[in-house]
Amino acid sequence: MIITTWNVNSLTARWPRVEAWLVENSPDVMLVQETKQTDAKFPFAALRALGYESAHYGQGQWNGVAILSKVGISDVTRGFGDGDEEARIIGATCGGVRVYSCYVPNGRALDDPHYAYKLEWLAKLASLVRSRDTATPFALGGDFNVAPSDLDCYDPVVFEGSTHVSEPERHAIRELEVAGLTDLTRALRPDEPCYTWWDYRNGAFHRGWGLRIDLLLVDPILFSHAVRSYVDRDARKGEKPSDHAPVIGEFDL
DNA sequence: ATGTCACAGTCCCTGTGA
Numbered sequence: 711m712i713i714t715t716w717n718v719n720s721l722t723a724r725w726p727r728v729e730a731w732l733v734e735n736s737p738d739v740m741l742v743q744e745t746k747q748t749d750a751k752f753p754f755a756a757l758r759a760l761g762y763e764s765a766h767y768g769q770g771q772w773n774g775v776a777i778l779s780k781v782g783i784s785d786v787t788r789g790f791g792d793g794d795e796e797a798r799i800i801g802a803t804c805g806g807v808r809v810y811s812c813y814v815p816n817g818r819a820l821d822d823p824h825y826a827y828k829l830e831w832l833a834k835l836a837s838l839v840r841s842r843d844t845a846t847p848f849a850l851g852g853d854f855n856v857a858p859s860d861l862d863c864y865d866p867v868v869f870e871g872s873t874h875v876s877e878p879e880r881h882a883i884r885e886l887e888v889a890g891l892t893d894l895t896r897a898l899r900p901d902e903p904c905y906t907w908w909d910y911r912n913g914a915f916h917r918g919w920g921l922r923i924d925l926l927l928v929d930p931i932l933f934s935h936a937v938r939s940y941v942d943r944d945a946r947k948g949e950k951p952s953d954h955a956p957v958i959g960e961f962d963l
Numbered sequence: 964a965t966g967t968c969a970c971a972g973t974c975c976c977t978g979t980g981a
Contacts, residue, residue: 816980911968
């Protein structure tokens with residue numbers, strides 16, 4: 711089973727790239743972030759033609775998360791069920807695995823109210839992880855907008871005083887690990903940076919100025935079956951790329 | 964730090980968010 715996560719930065723703008731990637735790689739499940747679409751615009755039919763059933767939690771101009779599956783999709787949940795109206799998390803059961811696609815708030819700056827919102831949101835995410843059914847394989851993937859360690863940041867000095875690397879944010883990611891999840895790519899590639907995002911500006915991609923902020927977190931059941939994990943940085947090249955690259959996890963179930 | 968991109972509004976440019 712192949713589970714992937716990709717922040718596409720507008721599914722409307724990215725559809726040709728996403729369609730080509732799905733045809734080329736044929737993952738069983740893809741977790742998508744930043745569709746930036748209403749449900750009415752989501753390409754349900756085009757995805758079905760590629761063999762994917764899908765569930766979308768759309769908002770319109772901002773946010774928007776989705777789950778695509780070739781192995782069935784049921785028991786879809788949208789949001790945390792607490793009245794938070796930003797479309798940032800969706801869950802479903804696919805092929806016997808409980809999966810969530812999440813788009814963690816950016817935070818903007820350490821003194822911005824949006825940063826406090828980010829930390830509150832991550833605390834709610836930890837609650838969701840702690841309350842999961844541990845008898846069912848579980849995967850949480852998405853754009854966490856946090857580089858978990860200095861290895862995940864091309865230049866920690868440049869990021870001093872910025873979001874994405876602050877101790878409270880990193881602590882919030884560790885809380886997800888305390889709750890039983892493993893950062894799959896980092897566990898299987900302990901020494902490689904494995905960046906997943908490069909700013910569009912300043913030729914950041916070609917200069918290697920990246921961050922690893924897109925993660926696949928898996929429970930002990932899935933981790934025991936993990937075969938491989940990698941970042942498809944080639945997807946960051948070429949015509950109209952997303953600023954994020956897909957993260958892939960392969961499991962022998 | 965910022966050499967970009969995507970979106971919406973009301974358009975052939977500006978503000979916002981990332």
